[in-house]
Amino acid sequence: MGKVTGFMEFERLKEASEAPEKRVKHYKEFVITLNDDEAKIQGARCMDCGIPFCNNGCPVNNIIPDFNDLVYKQDWKAALHTLHSTNNFPEFTGRICPAPCEAACTLGIHELPVGIKSIEHAIIDKGWENNWVVPQVPAKKTGKKVAVVGSGPAGMAAAQQLARVGHDVTLFEKNDRIGGLLRYGIPDFKMEKHHIDRRVEQMQAEGVTFKTGVFVGEKLAEGGITNLAKQTITPKELMAQFDAVILTGGSEVPRDLPIPGRQLKGVHFAMEFLPLQNRVNAGDKLKDQIMATKKNVLVIGGGDTGSDCVGTSNRHGAKQVTQIELMPQPPEEENKPLVWPYWPMKMRTSSSHEEGVARDWAVTTKEFIDDGKGNVKAAKCAKVEWVKDEATGQMKMQEIAGSEFMVEADLVLFAMGFTNPAKSILDAFGVEKDNRGNAKATTDGDGCYRTNVDKVFAAGDMRRGQSLVVWAIREGRQAAREVDEFLMGSTLLPR
Template sequence: MGKITGFKEFERQDETYRSVIDRVKNYNEFTVPLSDQEITKQGSRCMDCGIPFCHSGCPLGNLIPDFNHMVHQGEWQKASWILHSTNNFPEFTGRLCPAPCEQACVLGIIEDPVSIENIEKNIVERAFKEGWIKPQPPKTRTGKTIAVIGSGPAGLAAAQQLNRAGHTVTVFERHDEVGGLLRYGIPNFKMEKGIIDRRIKILKAEGIIFKTNVNVGVTYDVKDLKAFDAIVLCGGATETRSLPTPGIDANGVVQAMDFLTQQTKVLFGKEVENQVMATDKNVIVIGGGDTGSDCIGTSNRHGAKSVVNFEIMPKPPGERSPTTPWPFWPLKLKTSSSHQEGSERNWLINTKEFVKDETGKLIALKTVNVEWKMVPGQRPQLIEIAGTEKTWPCDLALLALGFTGPESTLAEKLGIKRDARSNYIAEYGKYQTNVKNIFTAGDMRRGQSLIVWAISEGREAARQVDLFLMGKSELPSKDVTGDLVAM
């Protein structure tokens, strides 16, 4: 695949960024694309490696060496066809996926892995530019109707696959725009919302019906779902995690998702009451993941006085840890573009109190340094280090602590069983709940996870729904090893 000696001739090249001073002035994407010639070289780095572990690294089972080879050959349209055969929305994953495929790349054992994610992004952008991505409505309809609840990546993938099978699909979204967390949870500087809109335009042209501002179980009676032959629940894991810490009720302690959603709505002219702003404030972001990074980038664009990041876990190593050898997802330090824009990062630190003044306004955080005691056969123990107490001035604390699981409303009203972690129970590979015509996929089933897993589960659930309704299915699937099975 690619050029036989390409991995020896060409070094990995990634997109660069516009300068910090320029990009923090707005909320636009700021990557500087590589030339087509350079992308061709990057595709040429893909090795003819016999067993392409990138396949198993990718939850979608993307045919990575195949589309890399087409890019190397200059066959961009064929590359797009191969890419879309397993991935409904490569424009999303090409921007937002942490690329587990690259961490499983064979070349990555000895050198920098193939830049798979960026190649993927360039393929789909070229395809949109050339007009190769067109609506493909089904030639016939089955007469079956399906409700998909939630319009995030899992819901959209399930909807498109089921529509391709000829079913009539209605997608319900409780917010005013389609996209789920892609729309309001991901800042515009990471993915401009026009990227979502152009794909939704394709889906609508294919015959998918979208209904926004419809909160099933709240503003829409679940009894009305009986009109559908099958239901797919893709509502995500949206219950945010908080802290059992004194002063958590202070005015100035804000959930990250509220902060990010408000900013995106304001950016697009939506009415938001009492928007939380970081302007001229000492901001502390609690949580070191992607959402915390997004809060840092947004705070910098607001013009924060200072931005500090707390993480309770140890600082990861700079290189792959021996505890996560190739081809597993590595434990190593990740520095995002938002971190580079300006933030003080602190590891092994625990918040002990949110300090507020007499009016209830947040003015500081009290912390203590910690360490993790590892005892074989037991859960790690968090140990506070005496004498490390510190008070930090803080006007805005953003809680980026992840999610505890999906909301309970639909489970309670539809009679869906949940597990100990509140996830909706449905066997992996089957996606069918205890209510026979109700299926679930994505974060609602597996808990907080990656966008690539959401798309994969949406596709797989669609096939199971099709089998349930029709007794057979021509929708593609992959088995648990990641290999495509016969259609």
Template structure:
């Protein structure tokens, strides 16, 4: 590495956040890209550890020590090439990935990890500023046609890889804009949608056709899935018109909470609430928007989606925001000898949680209470773990005020009607049954039909979706051509 003592001389540089009182007034990104000089110093901390656990900690296997060294040596263009060799969209992961690579960093065992995520974002942001990110169309055409269903990170990655190897690719998206849950699930203050738009433009420059507002199959009656489809196509049409189909529609069936009072007005899934604000930010007219202004909001679910609901509610001007978590509060610091280099169990506080509100751990919801058909409160109970089981604490019931409840407890499976329309076999969790790269090449039970991303593996991270899209593309290429030069 460029500076073998860098980690001894320099400390970790933290990302710079706009103060909470200022950022709560808008929906723009508030984390600044690391300045080039700071990124070089941070890259100097990469310690030539011999075994780069960070590579395996990263689902797309980014070649992290190499691009760190290139940044330290001020060769940003080469660093971008190395970064793009494994990751189609580092501006997505550089903003919304939780950075398992940093948990696996060798330096993280007894110090602060290298700021890999910050360096990654600095590389790609400079790449866009310098005009280095351009369409890379294939020099030849194979004559093979591939349909990709879904334009989230898995679908976009698969489409780009397949187009670059010469296939004619069409992406079908049921919503009015491409991006999947990145478009309508991730708040703009975490990732502005211009990042998606410029990638879509690049991919179009590589020959990919996007057909938005087109639903493949049908949605269940009363579905809460975001859907702006103007028309539809059948699985039979796709299979007859294309040589292969990649199902990359994501996992959009939310986990429900069937307790008394669930039918009350004011109790909503997170994915009814979050997409509406993104639509408003995009200039759309949203009728009867679910709005938190002046309301006492309770968010049920302690993960990223729940945190996004908190941040959006803060910006709406909620009277109060409380987030529920079923599990006990994690320890403040992880047991590194036990957990490293894997993702550790420890207390984490998101930027939205730092902005205000309360967090309640080991709490369960017994009932939604209402008046005149609208929710006014929640009956709760404290929980404790005993003998490996979760039990209610006697005498701990209480009623908390709530006039807006957001259910953010994750997603259980894809929307089943899409898979059922194709006749794709489900696994035990309701996902598309298709093996990974080593276990069946993302192929479903139907010849020429593949599945990737959350639709195959279940709810997961953007970085996993990119990996799955890339690997599925390789297997599709091999199916069509007999062999493939695409990377794994």
């Protein structure tokens, strides 16, 4: 694959980006796609390794060695066809996927891995630039009608696959725009929303009907990212109108921190904060946007959502941003012989961290301090250590005596993940839940992605719990295959 000796001749080339001091002044994407020559060199680094672990490392099983080789040969159109054969939306994953494929790269055992994500990014951008991404309109209609509830990446992938084999697909979204977490959770500086809009246009040409501002359930869901629904349709009404229903609403209930001072003004979930900026960027006029301008911001949670809060706060012009994490600081480099080809636990510094933040690990938050007027002014924290419980073998947290300290904070953002889908939706359909509160549906054996309710399927974060965009796309594609087989008795859709 690629050039036989390429992995010995060429080094990994990271995508260039705009300097932090410039990019914090706007909300546009700042990563610069590889040019043709740069992408060719990266493709040349792909080894003829015999067993391409990258394929299995990728949740959608992208045929990575093949498109690497095609880019090396500069056959971009064929590379795009190969990429699209497994991934409906590579412009999403090429921007925001953490690239588990690269962690599984064989070259990565002893060198820096092939820049697979940057090659994927280059392929799809060239495809759009050259108008190679076109609607795939079915040759004939089946007469079957499918409802997809939730327009995140799982719902979009399922809808597109089913429309392409001739089903009449209607995609319902409670918010005013399509995209789910992609639209209202991912900041524009990581992925601008025109990428979603042009996929919507493509899918409309393929026969998908989009209905926004429509909540599916008995009553409006509690919590969630946002809820701009103007209309409600009940599960009974939906089941009467469609031959199959796929629930892809995501995992929206955020993890809370019920400690003293939780009720103070200025303490918010990340998903009360991030979507507002995306809406403003889209041209919406908001009266009460939560702003970090000239504030001491405390972000609780060290994952991607926390990083997004850091980047957005810096763009607001925050006075100081601090990010704390309950878990201990991971190592700078993973133990590759121990973890390869699996996703390693190691220290990761995002582009938002590069823009300015004070980070700390193994920190618990004990109390939020009132300024005397009902506003948060600080957080009382303490250092913790993780010790092994001899009885159970599990690691348990314990506070280090005398380690308490204060963090100034005018704005506190919870970015500690999501616990489960909105229960009211699953309860309205009568769908059984697993022990984590997700829709109960298997991915093995007969009846994959089927719930206990006849003709109701579930996929994406609503079924598996909070996860990656690339896993959502995989589940949407696989669920679409199961629905097609359920409706038609057989299917030609790929898993």
